[in-house]
Amino acid sequence: MRLNSKSAGLMIAGLLLAGTAVNAEGLSKDPRDIAIGKELAETQCSRCHAVGVDDESVLDEAPAFRDLAKHYPLEALEESLAEGIVTAHEDMPEFSFASKDVTALLAYLGSIQDH
Numbered sequence: 001m002r003l004n005s006k007s008a009g010l011m012i013a014g015l016l017l018a019g020t021a022v023n024a025e026g027l028s029k030d031p032r033d034i035a036i037g038k039e040l041a042e043t044q045c046s047r048c049h050a051v052g053v054d055d056e057s058v059l060d061e062a063p064a065f066r067d068l069a070k071h072y073p074l075e076a077l078e079e080s081l082a083e084g085i086v087t088a089h090e091d092m093p094e095f096s097f098a099s100k101d102v103t104a105l106l107a108y109l110g111s112i113q114d115h
């Protein structure tokens, strides 16, 4: 059998889908990812942002993480987290995460969204 490019593409898509447990939004629901993401948010982001389900942001201008999905889909953050989030706000330092940490952070964000 000769693989044409279309079936190769389908095989790759199948492998990607099989590889990770994802929810409808495409975020990991793996409890280990969520735990790592929570740790990252608490250590790196909580001095400005509310990172939990009912805390207040230290900096008024910093959006509470549980509200992020109200503004845009969380997947939209994936690239920014990997390449470095740059906001218009000078208070926010530039971050750039390894892809496994991006997965973890997004998994955590997904777990706390207040839709």
Ligand code: HEC
Residues within 6 Å of the ligand: 040, 041, 044, 045, 046, 047, 048, 049, 059, 061, 062, 063, 068, 071, 077, 085, 087, 088, 089, 091, 092, 093, 095
């Ligand atoms: C020193 C304070 C500070 C820290 C630390 C910080 N942020 Fe922010 N962040 C801000 C502020 C202020 C804003 C609002 C920026 C604006 O409105 O332009 C913001 C906005 C954001 C936004 C929304 C961006 C947008 O375009 O709407 C995201 C997402 C975000 N931060 C993620 C994070 C993550 C993830 C971390 C930890 C890795 C983090 N921030 C750490 C201050 C901070």
